[in-house]
Amino acid sequence: MTWQTCTSGGSCTTNQGSVVMNANWRWVHQVGSTTNCYTGNTWDTSICSTDATCATECAVDGADYESTYEVTTSGSQLRLNFVTENSNGANVGSRLYMLADNTHYEMFKLLNQEFTFDVDVSNLPCGLNGALYFVTMDEDGGVSKYANNKAGAQYGFIQGQANVEGWTPSSNNKNTGLGNHGSCCAELDIWESNSISQALTPHPCDTATETMCTGDACGGTYSSDRYAGTCDPDGCDFNPYRMGNTTFYGPGKTINTNSPFTVVTQFITDDGTDTGTLSEIRRYYVQNGVTYAQPNSDISGITGNAINADYCTAENTVFDGPGTFAKHGGLSAMSEAMSTGMVLVMSLWDDYYADMLWLDSTYPTNASSSTPGAVRGSCSTDSGVPATIESASPNSYVIYSNIKVGPIGSTFSGGSSSGSSGSTSTSTKTSTTSTKTTTTATSTSTAVAQHYGQCGGQGWTGPTTCASPYTCTVQNAYYSQCL
Template sequence: MFPTLALVSLSFLAIAYGQQVGTLTAETHPKLSVSQCSSGGSCTTVQRSVVLDSNWRWLHDVGGSTNCYTGNTWDDSLCPDPTTCAANCALDGADYSGTYGITTSGNALSLKFVTQGPYSKNIGSRVYLLSEDDSTYEILNLKNQEFTFDVDMSTLPCGLNGALYFVEMDKDGGSGRFPTNKAGSKYGTGYCDTQCPHDIKFINGEANVLDWAGSSNDPNAGSGHYGTCCNEMDIWEANSMGAAVTPHVCTVTSQTRCEGTDCGDGDDRYDGICDKDGCDFNSWRMGDQTFLGPGKTVDTSSKFTVVTQFITADNTTTGDLSEIRRLYVQNGKVIANSKTQIAGMDAFDSITDDFCNAQKTTFGDTNTFEQMGGLATMGDAFEKGMVLVMSIWDDHEAKMLWLDSDYPTDADPSAPGVSRGPCATTSGEPTDVESQSASATVIFSNIKTGPIGSTFAS
């Protein structure tokens, strides 16, 4: 993910504490109801909340209001090195609706793409589900379970991504392993994913200031020496024109700071500790161009329900993950997932290791998913526990063409796996999307977890 909001910073203490908490804005987490279901379909509503990722937050000097980070540049006097910066600077509370366009109502979370706040323009957001105590992340194990939610992404055009996914973050945001992180999960720290992002401003309780360079095409983002890696299950990456469900795996078993080859950057993409490509099921890419989109079988012009089932080999919560199944429900009708329609491939309609191997072979893609353990590794991450993430973002690196257009753009669109959606290869320019679709909003609602078959009416 590529967050695009500048942070502001706090003043400094002589004592080297680290990654402080500011006091200029009260941190009040928006409440969100979710449901926990049991066999037979009986569901109980429980009160939870969401927290904004630390990367979007105002970062200022401790005891003051001087920015530690402005645009895509750190203040050298406050942040001359990673540990001094963590001691000098504090993350502050968030005005969720006014600054970030994040609102909740009952069981519904709305994420607005562009929000003109009182001091700045915010672009995109990322939030995490908190547990009952409102200060640690909710940790879920979905082995032999299903996860269900409703989504309305009817206003999301080409180039946007309304994403719902799980990552293997620490429950406390890393504050236990890294005592210099005083903010913790209450302030949205500790993010990681399989792209091993370098744009995260604090990793392992230290500022990512070493070798920091502002982005050449994003005035609010940059990248540092370190990345932050972990297993990732993309349940839903989508806009109104396309969608993908994608497990990604790593050779590490918790949030891990990377540098050099381990991060898998550039030409080292397939030499890092994480599988950046993943094993995706995108109906359009798998040959069915009639399945999902405006007016199609799954009609993205209105709300629908997404059901994802995580099947284990022995149908227990401790067995090896062996299959990821997808169903949809819209207008009272259960819709089976599309089937692959690719020459040389069987008619798969779910993600299995056999599907992944066949897809990689047919598309000529490097199969790091298999090399890193495939679905069993994904299941191991769930058994440890993963954190629910919901976000809206645009793509300054690849314009989201990997989701909704032809990608790579220099490949033959008729070659298997290249066409991923109907959007033009000229679409998704962030400057265009941000100016023309500022009001775009994704709404996630009615989140349910429970045993297979318990969260929806068949």
């Protein structure tokens, strides 16, 4: 599939990329034969007695993506279908990584950049998650690091090992289970979504690169202590519905999920350079020629519409107690991971652990609707059961397309703009500037923005004057900077 790299002048160059299926979805068989190493949700221990032995005795095969997984590409478009009946039974969901070539992942460095894509979630009901995100992984898939890893970026296991030792088949999923090993890596969830709800969530880790973990020390969903690992499992999320904006996103709402739209995410650094430290993550949406800023939080104690240190502290305090975002380095740790380059992942999945209620319903399910942060979407707490979705909505799908990356303001043309409340206003956009006539907030602050600080833009309520000798310079309609 194709994607584009843009320049500050607005011109974009098309790149020819490709995507590769995660090894968990592939046929694993004995080397030199067609004997399965893994059938259903169980390993054949006569072949796979240890993690290392399994990695040398078994091979991970290629596949026909369309007939096996119903994964298709066309130009810049990637379509992932939910349930696919094939000669081996039924495949459910998929997870794909972008490759630069057959042996290397495409490594995206997003500091002081923006990342833009189009998405169609109109056929994703409650309980499904069409996710687009970035993770830290070895560029070559670990071939140069791990002797047992002969497959690398196209097919590889975790650090060249299988996950046989300590394996427990899932009690409610005929295809999966849990082993002793996990992979801890920073994850930048640009987009977790269905037609009802969506969230933007950075998850920092103590280390910038991927590490293998063992047992409960992995933390996360399936550990006895969710917070025992070296990464933040909850992250610092911005879900407009969870932030009290219940009319912004969904079928027939401001961002109407019955139709495709564009998602723009900007990664602002403290000094306005590609080598600076991540200080803020901003979000815009474009639909039918209208640009919408992320709506401001409507939750008492949480302000603003961007992810920054103050927002994350407030969100953890109001929703989750202390949280572990800051403990694991917060945006600084996320910045370190981003500086190494991250791999783009696109997926479609259902949730056998929590029925995706954490994304689109009330969660925990016994929480009062008046509990801050508990209501994340309008789906019923009885929704999202995988067996039900797989039976009732097998033809669900998500489409990602028109992926672009470049300097702030280079990857999209906003057309007319709207206020952060979602109400449309009139505006005029030229190649670099925009005139807003009705809903732009006016700052009453007497503060002065410092060098590289923001000093204006749609919805900006902070300082509009720069410290001497710097000048407030318009980068685009949504961001002006002291330069």
